Amino acid sequence: MSTKTPVTLKLLAQKLKISISTVSKALNDYPTINAYTKERVKQMAAELHFTPNKSALNLQIQKSYTIGIILPDLMDHYFTRSIFGIEQHARQYGYNVIIGQSYDDLKKEVDLANMLLKSRIDGLIIAISKNTQNFDHLDMFENLGLPIIYYGRNPSFNLSCHKVLSNTYQGCYKATDFLIKRGHQRVAYLGGPKMISFTHDRFKGYINALNDNQIPFDASLVAYTDFDKENTNSAIKELFYKSENPPTALVAFKEQILFDAMKYLRANHYEKMDQTDFIGFGNMPFIRYLDNPPLASIEENPESMGENAIKLLLKLIDQKTEATEYQEVMVDCELVLHS
């Protein structure tokens, strides 16, 4: 049964001695086609394993039923989980998904964007790379009337665009508030790189939680680090060893940072380790393997982010009216306890 050449409408038409249009319409259940004919066509199609050629279809209907995703890195569970939300929903509505990794490299991001443009995707969901300042490669999509959803990472300068972000302010507020309510008077905040807007949003959550609980702000309880281990270690030294009155709890920008911090403290046998509570953003799956997991995680619900992003995108694709104002969706964070 080795066919070697793809089965087309033409072939079906020849076999059945009817026209190509009839075959096409039969398969698409046109009411004008005779029931018996439909039956014959469908049976033959099944028998020969006919699969419509997507390229021909796309060309004809001027729609690819494909959406593009650009994200920095699949190794990051945050993004991998977000794909889950996107893919599920997209496939359900007949859309395919092309995923591209930018590796936080602007050049790669531009290449991917051009590639997706060639593929005539119907819309784009993107978590921009760290150093994306120039948006020319993305404006191309807008010019063609193709919707873009920015998700996960906030395009720093207030670009007017559709956004789906996690409510990172709220996440940090919840964590800080929870720690205070648990009895902590000295809660520290370990922020991420200062260029990232989330660092500041989270800081606001931290501050507001302090205020709402009538706890005075203490600048010596705040430090920043990037994702480099050495950097984190010195920030921790600053927070825990420089002060005569060290924090009894810590909220960290990301669990990657938190775990480095905890490991450092434990390696240095920080004496009050057992009385100190730790919370970070992430809720990474391998926490289950840690001997001493942090007290809790701030779960950003990336699946839900992905789902919101794809839902908004499909809505925009469908209406095709570009005149809608820009949407901004905030996905709630929640606290997940580990102990």
Add this chain to the structure above:
Amino acid sequence: MSTKTPVTLKLLAQKLKISISTVSKALNDYPTINAYTKERVKQMAAELHFTPNKSALNLQIQKSYTIGIILPDLMDHYFTRSIFGIEQHARQYGYNVIIGQSYDDLKKEVDLANMLLKSRIDGLIIAISKNTQNFDHLDMFENLGLPIIYYGRNPSFNLSCHKVLSNTYQGCYKATDFLIKRGHQRVAYLGGPKMISFTHDRFKGYINALNDNQIPFDASLVAYTDFDKENTNSAIKELFYKSENPPTALVAFKEQILFDAMKYLRANHYEKMDQTDFIGFGNMPFIRYLDNPPLASIEENPESMGENAIKLLLKLIDQKTEATEYQEVMVDCELVLHS
């Protein structure tokens, strides 16, 4: 400069008042086209941001320059890393990549295969789902002369096909041998699910390393588990607590299993923990966060696996002669020390 409608060859032709063919040939550097004309066409194309419509192209050349990847789960670093190798190479040769996750569900795998068939991919790289016994959905590709590379997971019954696998036997041999050379007389093997062929391949590596080092095989040093924590715990109980002469080293089927095991032992204050060495398959990135990392990891080099898979695939696509015999590539494992 809002175009709203994609720029086509036709539009360029109109603007330049020349024929579509000339435009096409100019852009493709046909020698018969006048140099000045080429110049004009290319400039106009750049100015209007012309991007060729991939669907039209595919339809014409009967090739999609797209390859499909089906794998169980992007959350698994093993597969995520393998994509890295595939993507890099594929893009370099002008190929796009569509990734689908089967979630180890045969039905999803079949759906994905059909979807990829519609998309007229030029070839497929697949890590089959755990319960793929029936290969009808994949035979379709073979029937159309589209090459398939099975990678990462071994299609159990000796299907004649192209395979790219990690040399798991060798990895386990190396680890066991290393532990013995390090002075361990009692090395245990904690295998994975028995339905997985790798479990047995690794066991062979374990046995052969024992033999080559004149260490008698002791059945009480071998246990099996699936990826369930409780299951692992009882296997560990079996190995370490039932015997009056427990193992001093352990080789585990996967680090996910190993970490559960180590956590269990540590939680139960296993007294000889410090004198026991642990090695598992994986080399997961978050080992850096563990307070007490295992002695070493067996690195399966998934990037290299991906690279081998895509290289073989592209070779098969190019030659298009189906008569080549089936290839089987084995990727070396290596031991990576952590302490």
Add this chain to the structure above:
DNA sequence: TTCTCCGTTTCAAACGTTTGAAATAAATCA
């Protein structure tokens, strides 16, 4: 002048599909 040749451009078909309009055949009505 007429023919040939060359460089360049255009024609036209093809890839596989959809779809409104036109054609056909059969059935109904007057």
Add this chain to the structure above:
DNA sequence: TGATTTATTTCAAACGTTTGAAACGGAGAA
């Protein structure tokens, strides 16, 4: 019987691209 309706099928153009064949205009040769 002839006209009209109805059910079904086919025609033909279109989507955007490629590409061998044909056409064109001018230059050089006979």
